[in-house]
Amino acid sequence: MPTSIPAAGTLPWRVSEHGLQVAMVHRPRYDDWSWAKGKLDPDEEWAPAAARETHEETGLVVRLGVPLPEARYTVLARDGSPAEKVVRYWAAEVTGGDGRLVNEIDDVAWLDPRTAHDRLDYARDRDQLRALVRHHQAGTLTTWPLALVRHAHAVPRGAWKGDDDRLRPLDDSGRARARTLAPVLEAFGVRRLVSSPSERCTATLAPYAAATGRRLRRHDELSEEGYAADPTGAVLRLQKILDRGRPVAVCSHGPVLPALVDVLVGLTGDAAGPHRGRLVEAGADRLAKGEALVCHVAGAGADARVVAVERHLP
Template sequence: MPVSVVAAGAIPWRVTKDRLEVLLIHRPRYDDWSWPKGKLDPGETIPECAAREVWEEIGLAAELGIPLPAIYYPVAAGRKVVHYWATEVKGQRILPDGKEVDSVMWCAPEKAATLLTNPSDVEPLEFLMAAHRRDELRTWPLIVLRHAKAKPRSSWSRAEGERPLAATGIRQAQSVKRLLQVWRPMRVVTSPWLRCIATIAPYAKAVDAKVKVHDALTEHHHARKPKKSTGVLEALFDKQRGVVLCTHRPVLPALFRQLAAHMPGRLSAILPGDEPFLAPGEVVVCHVAVAKSGQVVAVEQVKPFDD
């Protein structure tokens, strides 16, 4: 049966006195216990939907962590899918909206499993619990971004580094700005060429991110010294803080090979392996475990909303 309803949400979690807790919500309309979630709005990606719903329902502005299994179940309109992520609550205050959600409850995952009204909601919870046992629940994002669509090379006669974004690319850059706020990396590492700078600038300005440019990430420098560009990527693991790296299509294969060395084979198989590797403005998000230095434990590939 095809999917007719797409929704997204998250399981908020925290560790209190070395014990994992998750946050259940009560929805008066259905008189049920569930996770914060809601339907996809026009003009947003599925991760953006999850982050928005968490904010609207419980007032939590938190970055999405590792993806959790999606659940499927029948509804009046047909078949519904709900995509879930983990999201850590780091002392933020929870403020139910009072309409969609009238009560919340922190509890042990084992208790939450018995209280959930929809049995399907237990599956992402069990995945979250298993990740916690493996020390793979608390992570930071390392994001690789291909710059937005640029003007064609054939129509540009000046320096390659000055080739600007096309009109479509300018719109994509705004979509990238919204998408990256789902993970909210506060560091930006980018090629200095104009099309990369123009792609990442709206996001960097919106969150006041720290920006660092590296010539090694340009096409020309990478062609001459590919190890320099992979070295820039490798250095990002040292600081263990959220970061987005913006570069060009010819640089991507080497970066993905370098990333593959930081993850098990089942995850490296997810990394793009064929031309063009990423569409303009598309991202690969690598979730790096805080407790396992340099180890990627989850991978996502997401396109910004395309109007």
């Protein structure tokens, strides 16, 4: 079995007076044109790696959008043996950066899709371009992320000596997951943090809140106790979030999350295909502890549609 080499990258895009354009990179070492991408660092997750590699290769800060088809191909590992390189891609909007080239790249070109198609040196790279163009034509390229997060692993109820379960803290593995979750949320450009007031939920989002200076908003209807008292409250809170239409992470509990997932399933429509199935599966699982279920939403309020879904598991 060949070794697997994980890598991640993006297709930065913009719409100018000339229409849709995508950013390609030229690597002088190989004299080829392709997408910004690179291997994951040790213990790094895919989404943060895609954003990091894009910045390192193009000087552009990006926010990840809808996922695009992955690429798989054989390369030679450092020891000379064959290895399968697996590259995950996302469409990405530029949010900052000076465009200064600092790592292995000597040129970045913004091109229309037809010109980009012809300039690409590898046929496998055209799969991502075609998917991006289809999203643009369908009106689903511009999206905002709604990340449903189940709190990370907490001290077991039986081992907790406190009287108020809402104060039960994360354990060591839960705190570690909270730290690794922060760059995932950053890669998707999450800017609003909403949580159950229970300590295990707020602590799951706390590292990201501290790193970005974002306010953590607490709502009792997202707690286990609030949901048990009135199951409609959590759904109404989610509807307010959909009406607002801003990049957000919502942290809650296993018993609460299926009701929220059901709402989002209703926003997928028939066109969502496997993404709808991924949502249904996540709802049935109640999400894993520390999981971020990232839903890419086009539109807001009554026009909101879930067009893609990703499960970021611990």
